[in-house]
Amino acid sequence: MSDIPSKExxxxxxxxxxxxxxxxxxxxxxxxSAKWEWLEGVVRNLMARYAYRNIRTPxxxxxxxxxxxxxxxxxxxxxxxxxxxxxxxxxxxxxxxESTAGVVRAVVEHNxxxxxxxxxxxxxxxxxxxxxxxGRYRQFHQIGAEVLGFQGPEIDAEVILLAHDLWLAxxxxxxxxxxxxxxxxxERLSHRAxxxxxxxxxxxxxDEDAKRRLYTNPLRILDTKNPAMKEVVESAPQLMNxxxxxxxxxxxxxxxxxxxxxxxxxxxxxxxxxxxxxxxxVFEFITDQLGSQGTVCGGGRYDYLIEQVGGKPxxxxxxxxxxxxxxxxxxxxxxxxxxxxxxxxxxxxxxxxLPLVLNYLRQLRALGVNVQMHAGSGxxxxxxxxxxxxxxxxxxxxxxxxxxxxxxxxxxxxKPLREVGGAQRTExxxxxxxxxxxxQSIS
Ligand code: ATP
Ligand code: MG
Numbered sequence: 001m002s003d004i005p006s007k008e009x010x011x012x013x014x015x016x017x018x019x020x021x022x023x024x025x026x027x028x029x030x031x032x033s034a035k036w037e038w039l040e041g042v043v044r045n046l047m048a049r050y051a052y053r054n055i056r057t058p059x060x061x062x063x064x065x066x067x068x069x070x071x072x073x074x075x076x077x078x079x080x081x082x083x084x085x086x087x088x089x090x091x092x093x094x095x096x097x098e099s100t101a102g103v104v105r106a107v108v109e110h111n112x113x114x115x116x117x118x119x120x121x122x123x124x125x126x127x128x129x130x131x132x133x134x135g136r137y138r139q140f141h142q143i144g145a146e147v148l149g150f151q152g153p154e155i156d157a158e159v160i161l162l163a164h165d166l167w168l169a170x171x172x173x174x175x176x177x178x179x180x181x182x183x184x185x186x187e188r189l190s191h192r193a194x195x196x197x198x199x200x201x202x203x204x205x206x207d208e209d210a211k212r213r214l215y216t217n218p219l220r221i222l223d224t225k226n227p228a229m230k231e232v233v234e235s236a237p238q239l240m241n242x243x244x245x246x247x248x249x250x251x252x253x254x255x256x257x258x259x260x261x262x263x264x265x266x267x268x269x270x271x272x273x274x275x276x277x278x279x280x281x282v283f284e285f286i287t288d289q290l291g292s293q294g295t296v297c298g299g300g301r302y303d304y305l306i307e308q309v310g311g312k313p314x315x316x317x318x319x320x321x322x323x324x325x326x327x328x329x330x331x332x333x334x335x336x337x338x339x340x341x342x343x344x345x346x347x348x349x350x351x352x353x354l355p356l357v358l359n360y361l362r363q364l365r366a367l368g369v370n371v372q373m374h375a376g377s378g379x380x381x382x383x384x385x386x387x388x389x390x391x392x393x394x395x396x397x398x399x400x401x402x403x404x405x406x407x408x409x410x411x412x413x414x415k416p417l418r419e420v421g422g423a424q425r426t427e428x429x430x431x432x433x434x435x436x437x438x439x440q441s442i443s
């Protein structure tokens with residue numbers, strides 16, 4: 001039987017409605033994905049410099065991991081998770097809305113802290129059922145750093161410096177660092193009582209979410225995005241005033257290290273973050289250039305999560321950044337990013353020379369040049385004119401013309417395609433290694 005659908009079948013096919021991507025989940029097409037790969041590459045190098053190692057955990061986790069880890073009364077768990085039942089065995093599963101819980105689960109499951117602390121990083125897709133808008137998607141991508149097993153403020157400082165150095169490495173400007181301390185559970189408890197008293201006095205201005213959370217998770221109310229509650233949130237008692245000596249010492253030590261390293265920050269006593277697992281240090285890197293989706297990176301300490309996921313208690317700290325937001329901000333700031341166009345495009349007027357030419361192209365590639373081979377879209381290789389047109393649309397900086405005359409003399413013509421008035425030159429095919437580098441773009 002033939003694989004080609006019958007006429008009758010293909011006419012039925014064309015009657016089908018086009019299938020499009022799920023709302024809020026985007027394809028990343030080649031021009032754009034080149035920028036993603038560049039950013040991921042910079043991150044990998046920087047992580048290696050800081051001696052952080054890559055970890056890859058599953059995209060699907062047991063629902064209980066997030067309910068227990070992030071907290072039942074959080075936006076993510078209450079409204080944003082893609083949870084489903086496995087049809088085959090009834091397991092309750094969830095597409096990961098973030099990766100800290102999964103990393104902690106893996107660290108516990110593999111007893112990774114057995115021989116001491118770990119510095120880890122990850123990259124990958126996360127899923128949250130939110131209202132899609134610029135900078136807010138249902139499948140989005142995070143890069144995250146997690147350090148487990150170290151207690152001192154120098155590690156809080158290290159992860160913040162790591163993010164700060166990433167902004168430097170990619171040329172990102174105008175992100176400000178906001179810092180707060182959430183203290184320890186007993187301190188949170190006294191603050192919680194004060195918060196409840198405060199919000200009870202202002203019941204009238206509380207929205208539905210806030211009313212529901214008043215007695216279950218009043219701290220969460222501080223994380224509201226509702227402008228109508230701005231005032232009641234701003235006048236709420238501040239956790240900072242409930243911190244004991246040890247918590248304050250940790251916070252001040254962190255601040256000293258940041259000061260000594262010239263990292264500027266501001267204190268934001270209302271910064272609480274979206275998950276319940278944080279304690280002591282919390283921070284966000286924020287920009288004013290992306291409208292209301294201005295948080296590009298957020299994190300903090302989570303010393304109790306490992307125990308909550310069933311591990312032996314151990315301290316931890318980390319952050320996650322939104323890849324889409326970082327790239328959008330770079331674009332907003334006019335930073336030129338690579339777009340993966342080839343260095344050179346090979347024009348071969350006579351198809352019979354292709355076998356020989358392909359050999360030269362492979363030699364050029366081995367020397368580090370990105371070369372696109374011309375291929376005809378119909379019969380044969382097409383006219384010189386159409387080949388030049390393709391060379392132009394490829395974005396390559398140079399056309400390499402492997403004409404019959406050139407090949408007889410063991411040469412190739414190199415024609416600059418982008419320089420105004422750039423002159424064509426002839427190069428020898430006998431010593432490609434002496435001039436191949438001149439084709440390479442600087443990026
Ligand atoms: P927001 O306040 O914008 O909802 P968040 O506090 O929920 O952010 P985190 O859970 O801290 O975000 O995630 C870390 C980073 O991931 C954010 O700072 C942001 O850059 C990115 N991020 C979070 N949710 C989304 C989303 N739905 N689409 C795109 N990026 C996101
Ligand atoms: Mg959110």
